[in-house]
Amino acid sequence: MTSPSQRPRAIRSTAEFARYVGLSRSAVSRVLNDQPGLRASTIARVRQAMAETGFTPNAHAALLRGKPSSLIGVCLENLTTHSLVRKLSELQEFFAARGYTALVEVDRPGGSRQLVQQFLALRVQAIVFIGQFDPAVLTERIALLRRHGTPHVVVDHSSCRDAPTVTLDRGAAMEQVVSHLHGLGHRRFGLLGISGDFQTVTDRLEGLRAALARRGLEFAQCTRSLDAHHVRQSHFEFGRLLAADFARQSGRPSAFIAVNDETAAGAQLEFQRLGVRVPEEVSIVGFDNRDICQMVRPQLTSVDQQVERTARVAAEFILASIGRPLTRASLLHTIEPQLIVRGSSGPLIRR
Amino acid sequence: MTSPSQRPRAIRSTAEFARYVGLSRSAVSRVLNDQPGLRASTIARVRQAMAETGFTPNAHAALLRGKPSSLIGVCLENLTTHSLVRKLSELQEFFAARGYTALVEVDRPGGSRQLVQQFLALRVQAIVFIGQFDPAVLTERIALLRRHGTPHVVVDHSSCRDAPTVTLDRGAAMEQVVSHLHGLGHRRFGLLGISGDFQTVTDRLEGLRAALARRGLEFAQCTRSLDAHHVRQSHFEFGRLLAADFARQSGRPSAFIAVNDETAAGAQLEFQRLGVRVPEEVSIVGFDNRDICQMVRPQLTSVDQQVERTARVAAEFILASIGRPLTRASLLHTIEPQLIVRGSSGPLIRR
């Protein structure tokens, strides 16, 4: 007796396999595709032979004939940013549950421009972009997808007019933060790391400006940023350096709004080290609501991105788009963030 | 003039495309495949038409003829564990640099058993497993891959005899930890969260036992675990609860070895909250060397998994395996971890 693992080579075609089973190619094909009208014994024979030989039909032959590929291309800004990876993870789960497999590519700046071409060549049924991309490159790719009629959605990229988009309302996030801090009596705000030429930053600055204006405050008057004083290497260290600078200043802001949780955690630690109490003397708010928020004392107030909801909206949209004609209108799905209030923010105490 | 985005539909075959360009299918095909012996003007015409029409040749036709797919299947335990995602990220970067695209699937417990079958049907050129899997299922899949002659490597799964494996030497990690703490004078060790029916835990316990024995210490005598007292929901909270229990005990260990950084951070915070000084009264060592280690005070001593090296070894092995006949012998690549010493561990001070 020859054990299966000692077989010299795998069977490579339905023709060869049909000969092995002793049936016609048509019959085998019908069993493989769960078609009706076959004797139970025939089905059993084929299944048995599949297990014996490990025969795996070549998917490319069926795909060439026009069978849907069940592939979805995912183009990511990177695989290292926590919130991006979480979105990928949630999306992948949705796709897997519906029988789709994810093709993953990272759009590195120096990387191939033909990334979407590869996806199209493999006849993916949809493409998801997650993150911030060069607007010109993205627009070009979207145009290509439109021509091919391939459904697509852009997650987390706020300034794309040509494509359906699911994006966090960062303006609303800042409104929530300002509302919270303003309600606690704060009127002067330090910005920690909210600078630079990124859309996610621009959106937040605009949101801050609007939120302050709604309360009769002027952005230039009541916010201060010392970001230019330091080079940002690690977010945490950057937060520490900024806090050290602010702690030294007279008339420093009473509330600090950070670009992310790491920066907020760094600032909080440095303030505390210098004897500035949180939240009695300064309040701090982070962004992303990562687990670090619960690992520092006091725990960090932070904006939750609602990753799961974002992924669900994107997944449902894209799965519904498959097989339908592309609509001309670009749809914007806006995700409302949620401020999670914890111990790092508290009422203003007059000094 | 019709703008490209208003074209009614994309060209779907080289035949149609060749008609559009006014060349023969053979000529077009030769341009697309960068074959020599073509006039520069012909190449230019085809390239121009590609840009105009957005024509993307159907990859499945070439793949059906036997062209290598440039696909690599990656089967992950999950997409939420930080170290697993980092390995995926590093691998993806290696693959992309060599022109390979990653097909990603997560092997959820209730998920499809046909996961590897799908990869094989798409004729992936190699398969990488990352994480811990059900040994029986993994063995079955490896056997299938052997029969198909598909190169494969298993990362981070320590007990697989049938396949090439790249795995962290967790025994060596524990030797490094014990060596460090023993050198500081510690003789009684508390274990934080190092329990349960996982290979990564078993390996560490064996490593601890051996490391202690080498120093004339007996595991049962000089270690203590209170894991059974609590249900593990969040690692951080689990660490806190354990520290609270240990702090109350008389004759408590002077050094604590945690299953991961979150547990270590929780324990450190709780010890400090209860007035137990770190490292003066207790030393703490984490595992994974995550960024949290640098965000707490004192900073956490921790074991670095050498993720980048792991990924590089796995990637180089698998890329070298592609196109070669499978070797019968299973190769074990062992990765040596590196203990990063920080402020949370210090010399034993007699009380």
Next chain:
DNA sequence: CTGAAAGCGCTTACAG
């Protein structure tokens, strides 16, 4: 159920 045939879109070897 079988068996012969067509066709998906490509690449390639060949004669001109």
Next chain:
DNA sequence: CTGAAAGCGCTTACAG
């Protein structure tokens, strides 16, 4: 360079 042809492995419609 062109043009006609074969073949990759599958599915499917058809006659028996």
